[in-house]
Each structure stands twice: as C-alpha cells, then as structure tokens.
Amino acid sequence: DPYADDPIRHPALKVNSQRPFNAEPPPELLTENYITPNPIFFTRNHLPVPNLDPDTYRLHVVGNPGSKSLSLSLDDLYKFPKHEITVTLQCAGNRRSEMTQVKEVKGLEWRTGAISTARWAGARLCDVLAQAGHKLCETEAHVCFEGLDSDPTGTTYGASIPLARAMDPEAEVLLAYEMNGQPLPRDHGFPVRVVVPGVVGARNVKWLGRVSVEPEESYSHWQRRDYKGFSPSVDWDTVDFDSAPSIQELPVQSAITEPQDGETVQSGEVTIKGYAWSGGGRAVIRVDVSLDGGLTWQAAELDGEEQRPRKAWAWRLWQLQAVVPAGQKELNIVCKAVDDSYNVQPDTVAPIWNLRGVLSNAWHRVHVHVAS
Ligand code: MTE
Ligand code: MO
Numbered sequence: 001d002p003y004a005d006d007p008i009r010h011p012a013l014k015v016n017s018q019r020p021f022n023a024e025p026p027p028e029l030l031t032e033n034y035i036t037p038n039p040i041f042f043t044r045n046h047l048p049v050p051n052l053d054p055d056t057y058r059l060h061v062v063g064n065p066g067s068k069s070l071s072l073s074l075d076d077l078y079k080f081p082k083h084e085i086t087v088t089l090q091c092a093g094n095r096r097s098e099m100t101q102v103k104e105v106k107g108l109e110w111r112t113g114a115i116s117t118a119r120w121a122g123a124r125l126c127d128v129l130a131q132a133g134h135k136l137c138e139t140e141a142h143v144c145f146e147g148l149d150s151d152p153t154g155t156t157y158g159a160s161i162p163l164a165r166a167m168d169p170e171a172e173v174l175l176a177y178e179m180n181g182q183p184l185p186r187d188h189g190f191p192v193r194v195v196v197p198g199v200v201g202a203r204n205v206k207w208l209g210r211v212s213v214e215p216e217e218s219y220s221h222w223q224r225r226d227y228k229g230f231s232p233s234v235d236w237d238t239v240d241f242d243s244a245p246s247i248q249e250l251p252v253q254s255a256i257t258e259p260q261d262g263e264t265v266q267s268g269e270v271t272i273k274g275y276a277w278s279g280g281g282r283a284v285i286r287v288d289v290s291l292d293g294g295l296t297w298q299a300a301e302l303d304g305e306e307q308r309p310r311k312a313w314a315w316r317l318w319q320l321q322a323v324v325p326a327g328q329k330e331l332n333i334v335c336k337a338v339d340d341s342y343n344v345q346p347d348t349v350a351p352i353w354n355l356r357g358v359l360s361n362a363w364h365r366v367h368v369h370v371a372s
C-alpha cells in the first residue's frame with residue numbers, strides 16, 4: 001500500500017477520498033477563524049505523501065544557458081530574506097458538488113470547504129531565481145515546479161506559472177517552509193512548497209523538488225490535461241485540452257457557512273456567516289446577502305484583515321445579523337461577492353457548468369426552515 005506511510009489526520013475533516021487523501025473542514029469550523037488552524041486546513045493530494053528527510057533535502061534549481069544550477073538545502077533557503085504573508089488557497093474544484101447537481105462531472109465532490117487561509121513564510125522565488133542568474137526576458141517563459149510525490153510509474157506532480165509572475169517581487173511568490181509559524185505539516189508539503197498568491201491551488205506545488213525556467217508551460221498532466229475551463233456544451237468526446245488556457249488567477253468567490261442547508265433557524269433574528277475571496281490579488285469590496293432567493297439584498301459586514309490593493313491574497317470573512325420577516329416559514333438565503341474590478345458571481349450554475357466541474361462560483365444558496 002503506497003499510502004501506508006501517510007500522516008494521521010484530524011478527525012473533524014470531511015473526507016472526500018482516503019487514498020489519495022482529500023478532505024475539507026466542515027463549514028462551521030472553516031469560518032470560526034480568519035487563519036485556518038493547520039490540522040483542519042483542506043488537503044488536496046493526488047498521490048501518496050512523501051516522507052522527506054529535512055537533513056538531506058535539496059531543492060534543485062535547474063540552470064539553462066543564461067543561468068546557473070543551484071542545489072539548496074533547507075539551511076541555504078533560510079539564508080534568503082524571510083518573507084511572511086497571509087494567503088488563501090482554493091482548489092479549482094471547490095463547490096464542485098453544486099455542479100454535479102446540474103449534470104454529472106468528473107472529480108471529487110468538494111462542497112464549500114476546498115479553501116483555507118494561512119500565514120506562509122519562506123524565501124521569495126524571485127530572490128532564489130535572481131541568485132541563479134535569471135532575469136526577466138522579453139520572450140515568454142514559464143517556471144516549472146516538480147513535486148517529490150510520485151505514482152508507481154515514477155510520474156511526479158508538476159505545474160507551472162509564467163516567469164513574469166515568478167520574477168515580480170510584488171507578486172510575492174514564495175518557496176514556503178513555514179505555515180502558521182510551524183514547519184509545513186507533511187500533508188501541506190513538508191519541507192518546502194510553492195505558494196503563488198491569488199492563483200489556483202494546483203500551481204502551489206508541495207514537496208518541491210525541482211524548479212526550472214522553460215520556454216513552454218509544464219508538460220505535467222495537471223497543467224495540460226486538467227485544471228482548464230470549457231463551455232457547458234463540451235463533453236469528453238469533444239474536449240480539446242490544448243484549446244483552453246491553464247487556470248491561473250481564480251474568479252471571485254463566496255459561500256455561506258452558517259446556517260447550513262436544511263437547518264432550522266429560530267424566528268426573530270438569524271446570523272448568517274461565510275467567506276469571500278477573489279483571485280489575482282483583487283480585494284472583496286462587498287458581499288450581498290438575500291433572505292428571499294435574490295429579490296432583496298443587504299450588505300454583510302466584512303471581518304478579518306484589511307486587504308492591500310492589488311495584493312489582497314487572503315479572504316474576508318463576513319457576517320450579517322438579519323431580521324427574519326414575521327410569518328416566514330422558510331428562507332432562501334443567497335450570497336454573492338463583488339471584487340475591486342467589479343467582477344461579480346454568476347447567479348446560477350448551469351451556464352458555467354463544465355465537464356471537470358472547476359470554477360464553480362455561482363451565487364451560493366442555502367434553504368432553511370424557520371422554527372414556529
Ligand atoms: N503539489 C503536489 N506535489 N502534489 C499534489 O497533489 N495538489 C495541488 C497543490 N499542490 C498537489 C500539489 C492542488 S490541486 C491543490 S488544490 C493544492 O496543492 C492543495 O494544497 P493543500 O493540500 O495544502 O490544501
Ligand atoms: Mo486543486
């Protein structure tokens with residue numbers, strides 16, 4: 001069993017798949033803290049968790065004609081300026097289960113919990129690439145990452161991001177060795193992972209073994225044959241993965257975590273809670289909440305850290321104390337967020353349905369009963 005050596009996990013996690021391990025925190029725990037505690041941070045593994053020795057660990061930065069190769073131990077990485085930022089990671093498949101309700105899709109049945117937030121600390125990728133002699137050049141290039149997790153045939157997890165993002169100090173791409181002040185937990189990439197703020201989870205390669213600058217995107221399955229969006233009319237017979245760009249920055253997203261679908265709430269007043277986030281460093285400027293399925297709206301109160309313009313890497317938690325209209329037997333609660341480019345969420349799932357069930361960011365809807 002290649003998974004026999006996987007770490008022990010927190011019992012509160014809702015498991016979507018045991019081998020490889022995929023799990024999300026329950027909604028009420030997800031928004032209990034602005035910073036997600038490490039043991040309940042969602043986990044998305046494609047392969048067994050490697051067991052790496054921090055003493056012999058090396059990160060290979062592969063040279064090319066214009067740069068030199070580096071082989072960096074953990075101590076070498078600690079010598080770069082330590083950079084710490086709060087970043088939300090979200091899987092492209094977050095809220096996929098809502099797409100499944102429209103029509104079957106291929107993928108894990110994530111509910112609203114394939115998203116979490118941590119303080120990440122490490123060396124900036126731009127500093128490491130600069131030491132290897134890389135400069136931002138005119139020609140298009142990509143930074144390819146390879147994980148040290150592999151399947152029985154030796155295929156490793158891999159992904160890439162554009163060199164321009166990797167070299168931009170303002171983009172704050174990290175080679176992270178700490179998560180919330182602790183060494184990375186094994187499930188989250190011990191000893192080193194990439195953290196690409198504002199970019200889909202899939203590019204945040206864990207158990208990082210190799211970094212290279214290439215003229216093309218990573219040839220990994222997960223870069224080229226997955227994590228792409230398509231029209232609702234594209235099916236598995238007609239899909240052409242080369243025709244769509246890889247997902248990088250994610251669209252604006254929000255979800256209700258309290259109350260939960262099917263719950264009974266007290267009459268009088270109801271507290272509604274949730275999260276909101278947008279990709280690419282775009283800040284959340286507003287969350288609108290409706291109790292009547294979207295006929296009328298109230299603005300929620302935004303909690304959590306203030307967001308920096310163009311560097312809003314972390315989510316906002318939000319809440320609304322709302323009066324339950326007298327005589328109401330049920331509520332159709334809806335939320336939708338707006339980011340600082342005035343991007344909004346689509347109102348329904350069907351027009352954004354896609355065969356892989358990614359980018360599921362329609363208005364989130366929760367139906368509850370009111371106690372009489
Ligand atoms: N890196 C490696 N090496 N192997 C993986 O399976 N999964 C990716 C990414 N990095 C993955 C990986 C995906 S799809 C996501 S959403 C994030 O890791 C999840 O990070 P987390 O498990 O720390 O939440
Ligand atoms: Mo993911």
